[in-house]
Amino acid sequence: MASNQKYYHITVKSTTENLAVIRDFVKDAAADCGCDNSTIDKIILAVDEASTNIIKYAYNYRSDKDIEVKVKFDKKNFAVEIFDNGNSFNPANYKEPDLEKYVKEKRVGGLGIFLIKKSCDEVKYEILKNKTNKVTLIKKIK
Amino acid sequence: MAEFNVSTRNIGSVDIIELKGYLDAHTAPQLEKTFNELINSKKFKVVVNFDKLSYISSAGLGVFMAYVETMRENNGDIKFTNLQDKVYNIFDLLGFPMLYEFFTQENEAVKKFGEAE
Numbered sequence: 001m002a003s004n005q006k007y008y009h010i011t012v013k014s015t016t017e018n019l020a021v022i023r024d025f026v027k028d029a030a031a032d033c034g035c036d037n038s039t040i041d042k043i044i045l046a047v048d049e050a051s052t053n054i055i056k057y058a059y060n061y062r063s064d065k066d067i068e069v070k071v072k073f074d075k076k077n078f079a080v081e082i083f084d085n086g087n088s089f090n091p092a093n094y095k096e097p098d099l100e101k102y103v104k105e106k107r108v109g110g111l112g113i114f115l116i117k118k119s120c121d122e123v124k125y126e127i128l129k130n131k132t133n134k135v136t137l138i139k140k141i142k
Numbered sequence: 143m144a145e146f147n148v149s150t151r152n153i154g155s156v157d158i159i160e161l162k163g164y165l166d167a168h169t170a171p172q173l174e175k176t177f178n179e180l181i182n183s184k185k186f187k188v189v190v191n192f193d194k195l196s197y198i199s200s201a202g203l204g205v206f207m208a209y210v211e212t213m214r215e216n217n218g219d220i221k222f223t224n225l226q227d228k229v230y231n232i233f234d235l236l237g238f239p240m241l242y243e244f245f246t247q248e249n250e251a252v253k254k255f256g257e258a259e
Contacts, residue, residue, distance in 0.1 A: 016168035023166075023197075041228050048199045052167040099207070099237050106211050108204035111236060115200055118235050 005074045006032070014055050014065040014084070022051050022069055026080060029071040033078055039139060042119040043078060046137045049112035049119075050082050058086025058133060073141070080137045088133050091125050148176050156187045156252045162194035165202035173202065177209045186218025189251040193224040198232055210242065219243070221251040 008029045012018040026047045030040040051067055059065045068083040097110040116123055122138035146169035147162040157180055165173065180188060190206070210220045223245040225233070233239065245251040 016166070019166050019168055019199075020164065038228075044197075045199060045232065048166060052199065052201060055167065097236070099241060103207050103211055103241055106208055108200075108207050111200035111203055111207075115232065115235060 005072055008071040009069065011066050011068045013063060014059045014067050014086075015063045016052070016055055018067070019048055019051055019055075022067070023048055025069060026071065029073070030078060033073045033141065035078060035139075035141060039078075039142070043080065043137070043139050046116045046119040046123075046139075047080050047082065049116045050080075050135050050137060053089065053112050054082065054084045054086065054133075057089065058084045060087075062086075076141060078139045078141055082135045082137070084133050085131065086133065088127050089125055089135075146172065148172050150176060150180070152185075153252050154256075156189055156255050157185045158248065158252075159188060159190045160194065161190065161192055164197040165195060166197070166199045167201035170201040170205050173205045174208075177205065181209070181212060184216070186213045186216040187255045188213060188218065188220045189245075189248060189255075190220060190222050191224050191248055192222065192226065192229055195229055196226065198229050200236075203233065203236060203238070206238075206242070219255070221245060221254060223248045223251040 008025070010022070010025045012021050023044050027040060027044055030043050035043065047069065054067055055061060065084065065086060070081040072079045094113055095110060097114055102108060116137065120137045121140045124136040126134045128134055145163035146165060149160045151158050159176060161173070206220055213219050221243045225244065230244070243251070243254065
C-alpha cells in the first residue's frame with residue numbers, strides 16, 4: 001500500500017436511521033479526499049444504496065446487526081468497502097429495472113443496484129471465508 | 143438523524159406535497175403514509191414540490207413508482223416541480239422523465255391538471 005493512502009472506518013447497527021450516519025461519515029471522508037461536489041454526491045448515493053440493501057435484504061430489517069464501512073483513498077481512487085454478516089447477494093441474479101413495467105405493476109426493486117452501478121466506476125461483491133459479505137465501491141478521482 | 147418533513151396543502155382540486163430534507167429508506171415511510179391518506183380521501187391529483195428536498199435515494203423514488211398508477215387509474219397523476227439539479231439528476235438516471243412530467247414552477251404543474259379536465 002502506498003504510504004500516502006488515507007483510511008477511515010465506522011461500524012453502525014443495521015437501522016435505517018443510521019443511513020444518515022453512514023452518509024455523513026462518507027461525505028466527510030470524500031471532502032477530506034478533495035473530491036468535487038458532484039463526485040461526493042455520487043459516492044454518498046452509492047454507499048446509501050448499498051447500505052440500504054444490506055438492511056433490507058442481508059438482514060431483513062433486523063436492527064441489531066453490524067454494518068462496517070471502510071474508506072480508503074489515494075490520488076487516483078476513492079474506495080468504500082462495506083461489510084455485513086447477513087444473507088449474501090448474488091449479482092448474477094440482478095436484472096436491470098424496467099421502469100415502465102414496474103410502474104404499471106405498482107412494484108419497485110433493483111433501483112438501488114442500478115444507481116450504484118451508475119454512480120461508481122467499479123462495483124465488486126465478495127463473500128469472505130468467514131461468511132462475511134463485502135461490497136467494494138470504487139470511484140475514480142478526476 | 144436525517145431531517146425530513148412532508149406537508150400537504152391544496153390548490154383547488156390539486157393536492158401539493160411539499161418535501162423537505164432527506165428522503166431515504168428511513169424517511170420514505172412518512173411519504174408513503176401521506177400518499178395512503180390522499181388515496182383514502184380520494185384525492186388523486188398530486189403535485190410534489192421538491193424545492194426544499196436536498197437528497198433522494200431509490201427508497202424515495204420507489205414511493206412515486208408505487209403510487210403513480212393508482213393516481214392515473216383515477217384520472218389523476220403525480221407531477222413533480224422545483225427540483226434541485228442534484229435531485230433531478232437521480233430521477234433522470236433512472237429514466238423518470240419518460241414516464242412523469244417535471245416542471246420548474248408549481249403553478250405550471252397545477253395548471254396542467256386543469257387543462258386535462
